[in-house]
Amino acid sequence: MKTTxxxxxxxxxxxxxxxxxxxxxxxxxQAILSKIERNERKPTKTHIIKLAEFLxxxxxxxxxxxxxxxxxxxxxxxxxAKRVLRVAEKKVNYxxxxxxxx
Amino acid sequence: MKTTxxxxxxxxxxxxxxxxxxxxxxxxxQAILSKIERNERKPTKTHIIKLAEFLxxxxxxxxxxxxxxxxxxxxxxxxxAKRVLRVAEKKVNYxxxxxxxx
DNA sequence: TGTATTTTTGACAAGTATTGTCAAGTAAAA
DNA sequence: TTTTACTTGACAATACTTGTCAAAAATACA
Numbered sequence: 583m584k585t586t587x588x589x590x591x592x593x594x595x596x597x598x599x600x601x602x603x604x605x606x607x608x609x610x611x612q613a614i615l616s617k618i619e620r621n622e623r624k625p626t627k628t629h630i631i632k633l634a635e636f637l638x639x640x641x642x643x644x645x646x647x648x649x650x651x652x653x654x655x656x657x658x659x660x661x662x663a664k665r666v667l668r669v670a671e672k673k674v675n676y677x678x679x680x681x682x683x684x
Numbered sequence: 685m686k687t688t689x690x691x692x693x694x695x696x697x698x699x700x701x702x703x704x705x706x707x708x709x710x711x712x713x714q715a716i717l718s719k720i721e722r723n724e725r726k727p728t729k730t731h732i733i734k735l736a737e738f739l740x741x742x743x744x745x746x747x748x749x750x751x752x753x754x755x756x757x758x759x760x761x762x763x764x765a766k767r768v769l770r771v772a773e774k775k776v777n778y779x780x781x782x783x784x785x786x
Numbered sequence: 787t788g789t790a791t792t793t794t795t796g797a798c799a800a801g802t803a804t805t806g807t808c809a810a811g812t813a814a815a816a
Numbered sequence: 817t818t819t820t821a822c823t824t825g826a827c828a829a830t831a832c833t834t835g836t837c838a839a840a841a842a843t844a845c846a
């Protein structure tokens with residue numbers, strides 16, 4: 583399983599781009615991007631969206647990677663992690679079907 | 685579907701306890717507990733554990749409620765919420781099977 | 787009623803975590 | 817070896833969280 587950081591780094595390198603160049607587009611110091619690529623820091627959603635744009639990665643796919651990372655990290659040490667996910671899914675369904683938008 | 689706040693409030697009232705009394709046990713201002721019961725503030729994990737103790741609620745069940753609330757809230761407005769949960773589950777499995785503990 | 791008790795509300799303070807910069811270090815390429 | 821790219825860690829700025837407090841609103845009850 584590839585990590586979010588690995589996906590980003592591979593794509594950046596395959597395009598022959600430097601940290602500096604991508605970081606400039608994100609408007610952050612390259613140190614942060616370096617850490618994101620090595621999974622030492624978590625990107626923000628804004629980072630993810632801009633990275634998808636700039637590196638021509640599928641935006642939804644990258645968001646799924648990023649959010650599932652966050653969630654997995656949150657619950658990984660819970661005994662009842664799987665049950666948490668099941669119940670969360672029910673709640674998401676409920677919220678979606680009762681939301682005012684759409 | 686009952687919310688975490690509703691579960692807590694119903695149990696507190698069924699025991700004839702006041703906000704003040706439960707809040708004292710949690711060592712917080714009753715204002716916070718009032719807000720937790722109305723889902724206006726999120727409890728911390730410590731709150732949840734102490735609430736389960738004091739109100740004689742099943743601890744794991746309450747933790748599942750609490751964590752699934754957090755996750756559902758995080759991803760509810762995502763188009764790809766379900767996919768996030770699927771991928772998160774894979775990652776949790778991976779993390780669990782590769783963790784150094786156990 | 788009206789008085790006491792409980793709960794709710796919102797402004798604010800304190801504490802914590804996140805997000806970022808910077809500068810010096812290391813590694814690799816030319 | 818000098819330049820260029822990347823990494824590291826200390827620390828600053830910012831934004832969230834968690835909490836207090838006091839006053840207002842709701843409820844209970846004499």
